[in-house]
Amino acid sequence: MTQATTPTARNATEESPERTASQRTGGPAARVRARLSGTAASAAAVVIAVLWTVPTAGLFVSSFRPAEQIRTTGWWTFPTSPEVTLDNYRDVLFGTAGDGRLASHLVNSVVITLPSTVFVLGLAALAAYALAWIDFRGRDWVYLGIFALQIVPLQMSLVPLLRFFSQGVSVGGVQILPAWELTGAMAFTNVWVAHTIFGLPLGIFLLHNFIAQLPRSLFDAARVDGAGHGRIFLRIVLPLLTPALVSLGIFQFLWVWNDLLVALIFTGGDSATAPLTVQLAELAGTRGEDWHRLTAGAFVAMVVPLIVFFLLQRYFVRGLLAGSVKG
Amino acid sequence: MWPTLLVVLVTITVQTLKIFDIVRTMTGGNYGTSVIANEMYSQAFQQGQVGQGSALAVFLFLLVIPLVIVQIRRTRKARELA
Structure with missing residues (x-):
């Protein structure tokens, strides 16, 4: 894919030397944009984003669970035993x-x-x-x-x-x-x-x-x-x-x-x-x-x-x- | 491509050499996980061995000097081109 787009972009700039400078500088940027918006690249980006967000999301879910549950089971068991409490936040913010x-x-x-x-x-x-x-x-x-x-x-x-x-x-x-x-x-x-x-x-x-x-x-x-x-x-x-x-x-x-x-x-x-x-x-x-x-x-x-x-x-x-x- | 990778490599290496807070909060340097910055803190500010703590800090600096030289060379080259 990369080899297909590169020559065409170069041809486009070579064929029209009378174009303005701003349009010429758009060439490499457009090439990069085309490369980054491909299906594979998008899929990879989504996978990376999910991977990086999962721990934080898990922490977020955990913060609303009662203390005994946090200590005994993982956050992913939350859907099976949904118990929500704000005790953690109350303790942490205004407790002793x-x-x-x-x-x-x-x-x-x-x-x-x-x-x-x-x-x-x-x-x-x-x-x-x-x-x-x-x-x-x-x-x-x-x-x-x-x-x-x-x-x-x-x-x-x-x-x-x-x-x-x-x-x-x-x-x-x-x-x-x-x-x-x-x-x-x-x-x-x-x-x-x-x-x-x-x-x-x-x-x-x-x-x-x-x-x-x-x-x-x-x-x-x-x-x-x-x-x-x-x-x-x-x-x-x-x-x-x-x-x-x-x-x-x-x-x-x-x-x-x-x-x-x-x-x-x-x-x-x-x-x-x-x-x-x-x-x-x-x-x-x-x-x-x-x-x-x-x-x-x-x-x-x-x-x-x-x-x-x-x-x-x-x-x-x-x-x-x-x-x-x-x- | 390579100059960019080099900059990132050097910066991340330096930052990681200096790492303190993660080690401090996760293990406190126990179980053989202490790093230079953490050891420096415990020597100088918890056990009162300011001399040993300072020596560790200087050692950390020596480790970083080659990377500083790489960075400076690169910057000078970039400035000459500009």
């Missing part, structure tokens, strides 16, 4: 502290995730603009360094960063920066800073790729009209950047929301600031005796990312396509 009380940790997760996402978006946009359109010495080396940082395991920085928060910086016995000593609700600041630091390399990389593709004439025209870097950034780059910002925002939001390691270390196991993931990991009990609660807990943790994804989905698709068509 041992049961999870996820409602308050849900708030913690939001408090941690929103600033961590906004900081990364703002700082990464500024840095990406500077790296792409402001000429300064060593610019390429800075960019390469940030690019390499993406791959450095964040575990490398956990001990130094934690020490920085708790003891400050001192060189040779001289205190240069004091310890932060943030307690109570202020302890969120540690997590924000940590997540922002870990999110920036990928953010700068993605936005830089996008900003660097903007046409130079745009910037020249703005400069001729008397705009400085600040005005160019606010009035031209930011509006054009919106799809990329939304894509990055979704990535960063999901990453922070689902993160366990950073939260575990920088909230210090304090249940007043612990996000959902930390509580969820302890939900099963110290010896795993209450694992039936995980079914409802997992769905509580999934709801917010799902809402965010579906609300921003059309921006997301636009963001992925942005820059693919020029004209």
